[in-house]
Amino acid sequence: xxxxxxxxxLRVDLTNQKIMTEDLSPEFLNGYxxxxxxxxxxxxxxxxxxxxxxxxxxxxFIGVGPLTGTLFPGSARVNFSAKSPxxxxxxxxxxxxxxxxxxxxxxxxxxxxxxxxPRPVYLYIKNGKAELxxxxxxxxxxxxxxxxxxxxxxxxxRVQVACIGPAAENGxxxxxxxxxxxxxAARTGMGTVMASKNLKAIAVRGTMDLKAADPxxxxxxxxKVDKDIxxxxxxxxxxxxxxxxxxxxxxxxxxxxxxxxxxxxxxxAELVSGELLAESYKKKSKGCFACTIPCSRFFEIxxxxxxxxxxxxxxxxxxxxxxxxVGVSDLGAALKGVDLCNRYGMDVISTSECISFAMxxxxxxxxxxSDTDGLELKWGNSEAVLELIEKIAYRKGFGDVLAxxxxxxxxxxxxxxxxxxxxVKGLELFQADPRGLKGYAxxxxxxxxxxxxxxxxxxxxxxxxxxxxxxxxxxxxxxFRLEYKGKxxxxxxxxxxxxxxxxxxxxxxxxxxxxxxxxxxxxxxLNAVTGMEFNEEMLQKSCERILNLERAxxxxxxxxxxxxxxxxxxxxxxxxxxxxxxxxxxxxxESMLDEYYLEHNWDKETGIPLRAKLIDLGLHEVVKDLExxxxxxxxxxx
Amino acid sequence: xxxxxKVEYLGTVRxxxxxxxxxxxxxxNPTLGLLVQEIGGRYGKIIGQECKKQVFIICEPKSDRGIxxxxxxxxxxxxxxxxxVKILNNITGG
Numbered sequence: 001x002x003x004x005x006x007x008x009x010l011r012v013d014l015t016n017q018k019i020m021t022e023d024l025s026p027e028f029l030n031g032y033x034x035x036x037x038x039x040x041x042x043x044x045x046x047x048x049x050x051x052x053x054x055x056x057x058x059x060x061f062i063g064v065g066p067l068t069g070t071l072f073p074g075s076a077r078v079n080f081s082a083k084s085p086x087x088x089x090x091x092x093x094x095x096x097x098x099x100x101x102x103x104x105x106x107x108x109x110x111x112x113x114x115x116x117x118p119r120p121v122y123l124y125i126k127n128g129k130a131e132l133x134x135x136x137x138x139x140x141x142x143x144x145x146x147x148x149x150x151x152x153x154x155x156x157x158r159v160q161v162a163c164i165g166p167a168a169e170n171g172x173x174x175x176x177x178x179x180x181x182x183x184x185a186a187r188t189g190m191g192t193v194m195a196s197k198n199l200k201a202i203a204v205r206g207t208m209d210l211k212a213a214d215p216x217x218x219x220x221x222x223x224k225v226d227k228d229i230x231x232x233x234x235x236x237x238x239x240x241x242x243x244x245x246x247x248x249x250x251x252x253x254x255x256x257x258x259x260x261x262x263x264x265x266x267x268x269a270e271l272v273s274g275e276l277l278a279e280s281y282k283k284k285s286k287g288c289f290a291c292t293i294p295c296s297r298f299f300e301i302x303x304x305x306x307x308x309x310x311x312x313x314x315x316x317x318x319x320x321x322x323x324x325x326v327g328v329s330d331l332g333a334a335l336k337g338v339d340l341c342n343r344y345g346m347d348v349i350s351t352s353e354c355i356s357f358a359m360x361x362x363x364x365x366x367x368x369x370s371d372t373d374g375l376e377l378k379w380g381n382s383e384a385v386l387e388l389i390e391k392i393a394y395r396k397g398f399g400d401v402l403a404x405x406x407x408x409x410x411x412x413x414x415x416x417x418x419x420x421x422x423x424v425k426g427l428e429l430f431q432a433d434p435r436g437l438k439g440y441a442x443x444x445x446x447x448x449x450x451x452x453x454x455x456x457x458x459x460x461x462x463x464x465x466x467x468x469x470x471x472x473x474x475x476x477x478x479x480f481r482l483e484y485k486g487k488x489x490x491x492x493x494x495x496x497x498x499x500x501x502x503x504x505x506x507x508x509x510x511x512x513x514x515x516x517x518x519x520x521x522x523x524x525x526l527n528a529v530t531g532m533e534f535n536e537e538m539l540q541k542s543c544e545r546i547l548n549l550e551r552a553x554x555x556x557x558x559x560x561x562x563x564x565x566x567x568x569x570x571x572x573x574x575x576x577x578x579x580x581x582x583x584x585x586x587x588x589x590e591s592m593l594d595e596y597y598l599e600h601n602w603d604k605e606t607g608i609p610l611r612a613k614l615i616d617l618g619l620h621e622v623v624k625d626l627e628x629x630x631x632x633x634x635x636x637x638x
Numbered sequence: 639x640x641x642x643x644k645v646e647y648l649g650t651v652r653x654x655x656x657x658x659x660x661x662x663x664x665x666x667n668p669t670l671g672l673l674v675q676e677i678g679g680r681y682g683k684i685i686g687q688e689c690k691k692q693v694f695i696i697c698e699p700k701s702d703r704g705i706x707x708x709x710x711x712x713x714x715x716x717x718x719x720x721x722x723v724k725i726l727n728n729i730t731g732g
Contacts, residue, residue, distance in 0.1 A: 233691040234728060237650045243732030248648045252695055252704065252726055275652055316732045439707060457731035513731040580703045 002104065003213050004066035004530035005029050010108050010130055012123060014197050015056060019130050024109055030532065031618065034065025035321040036092060036502035037546045038110050041082035041453035043090065044553050044622070053085035054196040060113040062103070062202070065505030066530055069101035069210050071222050073229060074507025076100055076288035086173040086189035086350070086405050087426035087450045089554045093176060093190050095181030096288035100286070100505055102160035105206025117198035122150065125204040135200035140166055142343040143178045150203050163201035164191040165345025167393040169508035172196070174350035178342065182312045184287070188427060188449050213531030221525045228295055228516050238509060239285065243316035244274025254579030255436030258324045259379050260356035261422055261569055264433040264579040272331050280331070286312055288440030288507065295509060299335070306332035320431035321352030326359060327379030336386060344393035353428035354402040354409060355388050357420055360558065366415050373397040393469035419568050424451030425559065434570045436582035437461065439487045440526040442592040446491070446564045456494040457512045482585060488595025499543040545617040548609050551602070552622045555631060557624030561607035564593055608632065641667045641719045645677065649727030655681050670694060671713030673723060679725060695724040
């Protein structure tokens with residue numbers, strides 16, 4: 001029986017085909033909470049600098065949190081973490097669905113995968129036990145066929161599967177781990193790491209009990225949270241549209257990634273909008289485990305060239321990635337693009353960046369059909385986009401150039417193409433234009449896993465309420481997306497909330513974007529579940545500890561302030577006139593960075609956390625480690 | 639003299655009322671608050687309440703730049719004849 005935590009980790013040594021169970025100490029759980037936190041602590045301690053991300057010394061950590069599998073709304077998430085083969089720094093990605101809760105029901109808070117198997121295998125975990133099984137027959141299968149094959153083989157339709165597709169097997173560096181077919185932990189190449197270990201899938205089945213230490217208090221809080229969600233201003237929108245609401249919304253704001261960020265306004269946004277998808281093809285809503293605001297959907301295309309295509313999703317990132325970003329006005333083609341990425345097991349953001357990058361180079365005459373296997377990479381050529389997705393997944397021809405990510409593609413192509421590569425620290429950027437969203441611009445510049453919006457999601461900057469800006473962050477500008485002041489504070493605040501969501505392994509839509517559950521309430525519910533004694537301050541400090549540990553990890557890998565940057569376009573090229581309220585915007589990053597480092601108590605010149613800060617957070621071993629490596633010198637003493 | 643305002647529905651409101659736009663006519667230039675009251679009158683209380691949770695982009699005639707407004711703080715904004723008002727869900731993360 002578990003009270004929040006199972007207090008067990010499963011360690012799988014693939015090289016020697018050994019499986020061990022380890023106890024998790026209260027100090028470890030208290031200090032790092034769950035999911036992302038547990039994984040980051042392991043990553044720092046067990047994967048030192050110099051490790052080849054695709055070698056046997058890299059490790060893959062899979063973690064869930066203390067609320068995973070409970071009735072807490074959206075307690076469905078699971079984190080996959082390792083050193084990233086895409087960026088060479090911190091790799092971490094998070095998926096919903098049902099895999100995370102099932103892992104908890106099977107008796108584990110964390111799984112540690114190390115070494116590399118001499119032959120293809122999949123890991124089967126059931127009720128506290130685990131075994132490695134041959135995956136020879138699954139090699140080459142796409143995500144859907146892999147899941148189907150495993151469920152059929154195990155003869156249990158309630159088995160939950162996290163697996164990789166052919167893209168990972170072929171070494172595409174932005175391949176993800178896919179749960180429940182389309183629930184993707186897609187960012188930073190965690191599927192590629194899994195493939196390097198000859199691990200095709202993890203299947204899990206559990207029937208063990210989860211209990212709350214104080215069930216009455218627990219249910220009282222759950223009831224309140226349910227009411228908070230149902231009465232929230234965004235409830236209907238998220239229910240009807242999910243994240244696809246953002247196509248029109250960002251387009252109207254003039255910051256929808258369009259034709260590779262050459263503008264923020266897509267003239268055909270309506271044709272690829274979430275609204276049109278809902279009106280034309282949506283069959284029903286779909287949610288994750290324990291969700292009370294199901295934001296995903298099943299769809300079926302009933303007309304046109306892609307008639308008959310059925311799937312779940314897409315999220316905004318995939319929808320805009322294969323429409324506005326590549327200039328495609330055909331909703332069916334965009335849905336097909338997302339479906340192909342899901343089946344091959346690739347990240348939609350990185351894939352769409354690599355393709356739109358190539359399209360911009362083509363349109364500018366930097367590359368030609370002689371470079372692209374004859375593909376006419378003109379804006380809106382959906383046939384070429386779909387063909388290129390397949391070429392990337394199988395590393396065929398020009399697809400091979402793009403399969404290592406946009407940075408390596410730019411290096412390969414040369415001709416000053418690096419300035420068109422839209423990434424931060426090697427991770428490709430999302431589908432919103434940072435020029436129209438200054439807080440998001442700062443968030444992606446400093447995110448510990450590279451150019452990523454989900455490490456903070458500072459959506460407060462859309463409030464447009466000066467009094468709220470003063471009340472919450474000390475300055476009215478904090479509440480306005482085109483202003484700079486206060487954004488350091490705003491980003492830090494949302495980084496901590498995002499860390500909380502990723503450690504409790506609950507949905508960020510509710511916990512971060514809708515700001516359901518304060519730190520105080522989070523402490524109360526953790527106490528009700530675990531019987532442990534958390535309080536608001538401890539919890540906030542744990543989140544800060546995790547953020548600083550992550551920062552220390554990437555500092556140890558060589559990241560400094562100069563890397564907390566944005567692509568040149570966002571710093572120098574104003575958004576064009578058609579971008580309406582965002583027209584003329586660029587990002588002036590430096591003042592926001594100064595404020596952000598100050599808020600974190602990090603050195604302004606280098607971005608290295610100050611010794612006093614690390615000590616205050618109890619990261620004594622990190623201090624020692626950074627000192628021994630000559631990174632944390634005397635000048636960082638307060 | 640009548641004042642005509644085109645309202646374009648996006649996001650939640652569009653899906654709830656199953657309509658993309660309407661033309662509203664007033665005897666004088668209306669405020670944003672009055673317009674929303676009219677929408678509620680036409681489509682019912684629930685829609686009126688849902689509208690109040692949304693963002694309004696007001697594009698004045700001959701302007702290439704819509705301005706974002708929210709209720710209740712901008713209820714008294716006066717809408718000029720020929721303006722287009724887009725009703726859009728709040729922009730938040732995803």
